[in-house]
Amino acid sequence: MKxxxxxxxxxxxxxxxxVATEKTVKYYEARAAGGAALILxxxxxxxxxxxxxxDVPHIQTPEQxxxxxxxxxxxxxxxxxxxxxxxxxxxxxHSDFTGGVxxxxxxxxxxxxxxxxxxxxxxxxxxxxxxxxxxxxGMFANSARLAxxxxxxxxxVHMGHGYLVDQFFDARVNDRxxxxxxxxxxxxxxxxxxxxxxxxxxxxxxxxxxxSPSRDMGGIYDWPDLEEMIEHLIPTxxxxxxxxxxxxCAAADYFATSGRVVRMARPLWPACLIGGASLTQGQAExxxxxxxxxxxxxxxxFIANPDFGARLADGRPVKEFDRAMLAELI
Numbered sequence: 001m002k003x004x005x006x007x008x009x010x011x012x013x014x015x016x017x018x019v020a021t022e023k024t025v026k027y028y029e030a031r032a033a034g035g036a037a038l039i040l041x042x043x044x045x046x047x048x049x050x051x052x053x054x055d056v057p058h059i060q061t062p063e064q065x066x067x068x069x070x071x072x073x074x075x076x077x078x079x080x081x082x083x084x085x086x087x088x089x090x091x092x093x094h095s096d097f098t099g100g101v102x103x104x105x106x107x108x109x110x111x112x113x114x115x116x117x118x119x120x121x122x123x124x125x126x127x128x129x130x131x132x133x134x135x136x137x138g139m140f141a142n143s144a145r146l147a148x149x150x151x152x153x154x155x156x157v158h159m160g161h162g163y164l165v166d167q168f169f170d171a172r173v174n175d176r177x178x179x180x181x182x183x184x185x186x187x188x189x190x191x192x193x194x195x196x197x198x199x200x201x202x203x204x205x206x207x208x209x210x211x212s213p214s215r216d217m218g219g220i221y222d223w224p225d226l227e228e229m230i231e232h233l234i235p236t237x238x239x240x241x242x243x244x245x246x247x248x249c250a251a252a253d254y255f256a257t258s259g260r261v262v263r264m265a266r267p268l269w270p271a272c273l274i275g276g277a278s279l280t281q282g283q284a285e286x287x288x289x290x291x292x293x294x295x296x297x298x299x300x301x302f303i304a305n306p307d308f309g310a311r312l313a314d315g316r317p318v319k320e321f322d323r324a325m326l327a328e329l330i
Contacts, residue, residue, distance in 0.1 A: 035309015052093030090164030
């Protein structure tokens with residue numbers, strides 16, 4: 001890689017037909033040419049029943065995967081790597097997005113609040129039966145194979161931000177009484193079985209996992225049993241052969257959220273550790289120099305500045321993100 005700068009995954013709603021478009025090509029090509037060494041794509045839905053957003057891409061069929069080939073080729077020509085983020089929304093959805101069937105989750109309880117995608121309350125989910133879980137794992141494995149066939153350098157399994165896998169991790173959500181709920185080991189089981197299936201389907205060195213044990217949700221929101229969860233999950237990831245881990249906090253204060261988790265995880269994790277979110281250049285360099293992070297993610301800075309990586313290298317001013325920028329092509 002040409003540097004340690006990573007463009008984080010951000011939903012952009014560029015895909016009315018659930019495929020990558022010319023707009024997608026231009027968007028990622030500009031960031032690769034602008035200094036990102038690694039791009040994590042927006043979340044790409046692993047199955048039509050896993051959707052929960054307006055106009056987001058899917059990677060369930062060879063045709064959907066093939067639509068990404070021009071994106072991958074453009075990013076590679078610009079000297080960057082690109083991973084496909086594999087996404088299942090779970091209960092953060094509504095039957096409007098899942099083909100009329102109830103969304104699935106660890107629980108029967110609906111998420112609180114309104115779904116900004118359709119202006120309705122989140123749909124009431126159906127708790128997955130243990131016998132159904134291999135079907136979900138198979139969706140991720142299928143999408144991982146398709147992504148590599150399309151030329152992606154790897155895949156990121158999205159296990160964070162309140163989506164399906166995180167709905168098993170989080171004891172506030174996971175109210176199960178079976179072997180997938182209750183104890184720390186049980187709440188981690190779904191994620192570990194899923195990851196095992198993906199690692200068996202594609203080369204292990206091409207798989208990354210994303211978790212978000214601490215984030216800002218109108219205040220600091222940590223997994224219950226946070227330290228015990230990290231002490232169980234991280235060494236198990238290592239033992240399974242996972243070699244890339246993204247500890248994400250999205251639009252939050254890194255040092256108050258994922259930076260704390262990085263400091264718990266680093267002594268337990270000998271491989272590539274990724275994190276960041278809105279750090280200054282000096283803060284990012286400090287995390288790398290202190291051995292805490294290997295690669296640093298930025299999100300909104302790359303929306304505001306397609307050439308963000310080059311601006312860091314040159315010492316040029318960086319434009320601040322404004323939500324109005326979301327309506328722009330690049």
